[in-house]
Amino acid sequence: xxxxxxxxxxxVREHVALFDSLGxxxxxxxxxEDLGGIDALVLPGGESTTISLLLASSGIRPAVxxxxxxxxxxxxxxxxxxxxxxxxxDGRADQTGIGGLAISVARNGYxxxxxxxxxxxxxxxxxxPFHGIFIRAPKIMDVGNEATVLxxxxxxxxxxxxxxIIGCAFHPELAGDGRLHERLLSMVESxxxxx
Amino acid sequence: MLRGGVIMDVVDVAQAKIAExxxxxAVMALERVPSDIRRDGGVARMSDPEMIQExxxxxxxPVMAKARIGHFAEAQILASLDVDYIDESEVLTPADEAxxxxxxxxxxxxxxxxxxxxxxxxxIGEGAALIRSKGExxxxxxxxxxxxxxxxxxxxRRLQLADSSEVFTIAKNLSAPLDLVQSVAExxxxxxxxxxxxxxxxxxDASLVMQLGAESVFVGSGIxxxxxxxxxxxxxxxxxxxxxxxxxxxxxxxxxxxxMSGQEIAGLETRMADRGW
Numbered sequence: 001x002x003x004x005x006x007x008x009x010x011x012v013r014e015h016v017a018l019f020d021s022l023g024x025x026x027x028x029x030x031x032x033e034d035l036g037g038i039d040a041l042v043l044p045g046g047e048s049t050t051i052s053l054l055l056a057s058s059g060i061r062p063a064v065x066x067x068x069x070x071x072x073x074x075x076x077x078x079x080x081x082x083x084x085x086x087x088x089x090d091g092r093a094d095q096t097g098i099g100g101l102a103i104s105v106a107r108n109g110y111x112x113x114x115x116x117x118x119x120x121x122x123x124x125x126x127x128x129p130f131h132g133i134f135i136r137a138p139k140i141m142d143v144g145n146e147a148t149v150l151x152x153x154x155x156x157x158x159x160x161x162x163x164x165i166i167g168c169a170f171h172p173e174l175a176g177d178g179r180l181h182e183r184l185l186s187m188v189e190s191x192x193x194x195x
Numbered sequence: 196m197l198r199g200g201v202i203m204d205v206v207d208v209a210q211a212k213i214a215e216x217x218x219x220x221a222v223m224a225l226e227r228v229p230s231d232i233r234r235d236g237g238v239a240r241m242s243d244p245e246m247i248q249e250x251x252x253x254x255x256x257p258v259m260a261k262a263r264i265g266h267f268a269e270a271q272i273l274a275s276l277d278v279d280y281i282d283e284s285e286v287l288t289p290a291d292e293a294x295x296x297x298x299x300x301x302x303x304x305x306x307x308x309x310x311x312x313x314x315x316x317x318x319i320g321e322g323a324a325l326i327r328s329k330g331e332x333x334x335x336x337x338x339x340x341x342x343x344x345x346x347x348x349x350x351x352r353r354l355q356l357a358d359s360s361e362v363f364t365i366a367k368n369l370s371a372p373l374d375l376v377q378s379v380a381e382x383x384x385x386x387x388x389x390x391x392x393x394x395x396x397x398x399x400d401a402s403l404v405m406q407l408g409a410e411s412v413f414v415g416s417g418i419x420x421x422x423x424x425x426x427x428x429x430x431x432x433x434x435x436x437x438x439x440x441x442x443x444x445x446x447x448x449x450x451x452x453x454x455m456s457g458q459e460i461a462g463l464e465t466r467m468a469d470r471g472w
Contacts, residue, residue: 008436009199009220030437045196046220047256053218054436057429078196090255113257113279114303135196136257136279171196 001188004029004038006064008054010046010079014173022178024185032063039188040073043080045135045171048107051079052096068100071163073187075180081167082107082138089141100165102144109139121158121170123151130177132158132170140169197221197411198388201401201432204228204415207246208253217428220411221257221279224250229286229333230416230455233465239287241269244276251278259306264471265291274303280325282306285470286332295471298322308392310343310468312350313369316379319387320372326385328409329468330393333416335457337394337403339468344391344407354380396421396454398434398447405438422452
């Protein structure tokens, strides 16, 4: 099994290190041909405006859109969640995401850098809460019927899943918490069995 | 999350918007870019809060601003504006000849310059969340930033080879906090990200410093003192992402017009890297 981490900008290294710790090979994705040999894709945190621009200029955007449209296993964290949201409420006028999750997000919905925070996040997938690191994090404002909430902070959704697409507002990779990554890998395994 | 990105110096809203549209991960709001500070001489201070706030209102990416070395009151003012990062910067005229700001006093993360590993670890000991090289700002000459990056990474490699008793002496020689020196010896990396600043003027410069281990690049005068800032900004962003792919760096380097005119380090009246300690 091999995972691709979109390496246009952002905290690529932490995701790669996390897959290393899980004993799973990961490669950095910068060109559309890199998507050929992978089973799952991670869209890391970073600046979503920068990543959107580089998605277009690198020519990789259509391939990533097709990947998500085909419901292939995908995990987006922070800026990755913004890219996967069907609706962005306060992005730049020319900013369009990839979509795939029936949610609406407010970029930097928790405020500027000063209002970055860490908090324990209750999750539906495990009794042990996530240690959520929120850095200028996007806020999930609305969740459509198609998406399932995976984790909440003070009752508000902070991680969601729709089909094989997972998005989360915080950075589990910075906390060294591989549970969402393992969930991604288990989707690859169940797909492989189904085929 | 600024890694793998470009942080651009901007002096007004129009430049800030060009920077954002070109893919900057953050902007540094300041009244004059370093090459103009060099030219004008005199005392360089924190920027006008009004100008910083205008830029904050104009872009959605993080906004950084500079305080003078040791000038904690300027830092308090910047903190009250909710800037995203404060750069305690040698580009401004130092306010304290002996002490840097106690950055643990602030909720807002600080960026600090360093010419070598000891200086980097002293700044981290004082609470810096990001370290950048301290290449000669405003010269368009990459040589000093390269020296700093090579010095930091070379010292880290040597530290990794030291045995546990040698680490104490290295800490003494570096004049750096022992616990941080021990942590670097163990992990082989700074405990915070290492960015590059000072003298970057071309996409090739960005590729060079990324290959030398920088995790992001600051571009000061290099963009808005060139003949076509928007294209150059875009090209440096592309080169920072695709720094290992020379064909892409070559492609984005085409037809950018004149780079900023550069300066030999030996001919400088003021060596900004000598500010701070």
